[in-house]
Amino acid sequence: MxxxxxxxxxxxxxTNYNRGDFVIECLNSILSQTYQKWEMIFIDDASTDDSVAIVYEWLQRNEASLRDHQVVxxxxxxxxxxxxxxxxxxxxxxxxxIAVQDSDDYSHPLRLERQVTFLQEQPEVELVGTNYYAFPSETPNKRELSTWIKYGDDIRKVYGAGGHCVCHGTILFRGRLFDQIGGPTRRIKGxxxxxxxxxxxxxxxNIENLPEALYYYRLHAHQRSTKYYRRKESKG
Structure with missing residues (x-):
């Protein structure tokens, strides 16, 4: 069926693991979206900090604004x-x-609107990412536009050669894609x-990236990717 x-x-x-220091900025960025038809699904991976308490406090403070949205x-x-x-x-x-959002990053207010509009206008595309700004956590105003994101036919060529050119935190895709192929496995840890x-x-x-920077990617010592690899601009 x-x-x-x-x-x-x-x-x-x-998804969240011990991101209590950053999660409010992440949540506020979703609440500020111009595209209003969304639900939020927050998965806490057994955090040992106060992440979950912070999220529940945020829910209480924003109860009126969240009235039209389901939060799980x-x-x-x-x-x-x-x-x-x-x-x-x-x-x-x-x-x-389905949109992905890392709990230590935040999204531009127009992100969901731009991505949904793109998929509505491009029915042959299943998944769309965006460009983004990376910023050091200690100096958030020092933003650097990513230069490794690719577009059009170059996306398939890069992945065919074993490369990477879509920032995972920026992606929004049709739910039917997950229904058809499932999500990531634990086969390639990191x-x-x-x-x-x-x-x-x-x-x-078919996959595309929007050249507009609609995501803000935080660089900090405890981000997940630093355990596996380090790229100047991206955790992938």
């Missing part, structure tokens, strides 16, 4: 890693579209985001 998805709804999936907070009983956490979020998503894009391309899904 085909999954029933709510037309026009964007399910914003946020799911606390995993043990730490299962990024792939497991994000798959849980994808499974809980009921929207026609590169689950790469695997999901590559798997989408292998399933012949």
């Amino acid at each position: 085909e999954t029933e998805r709510e037309s026009g709804l964007v399910s914003v999936v946020i 907070i799911h606390q995993l009983p043990r730490n299962i890693g990024f792939a497991g956490a994000i798959n849980m979020g994808f499974y809980l998503a009921k929207g026609e579209y 590169a689950e985001d790469y695997e999901f894009i590559a798997k989408s391309l292998n399933a012949r899904a």
Whole structure:
């Protein structure tokens, strides 16, 4: 039986592990979206800090503004890693579209509107990312525009050669893509985001990036990617 998805709804999936210092800015950026038909799915991967308490306090403070939005907070009983956490979020998503949002980053207010409009106008495209600004956590006004994002046919060429050119935190895709191919696995630890894009391309899904910077990517000592690799501009 085909999954029933709510037309026009964007399910914003946020995975979190010990990002209490940054999560408010992340949540506020979703609340500030010009595109208003969204739900938020917050998956906490057994944090040991006060992340979840901070999120519940945020919910209380913004109760009136959230009246038209469903917010799901799911606390995993043990730490299962990024792939497991994000798959849980994808499974809980009921929207026609699914957006990824890292809990230590934040989105431009126009992000969802621009991406949804693009997919509505380009029915042959299944997934769209955006360009982004990277900034050091200690100097948030020192933003640098990414230069490694690719566009059009170059995306498939880069992944075909084993490269990476889509920032995972920026992606928004049709829910049916997840229904068809599933999410990332634990097969390539530290590169689950790469695997999901590559798997989408292998399933012949069309992928594009928007050149407009609609995401703000925080560089800090504890980000997930620094355990596996370091790129000047990106955690992938």
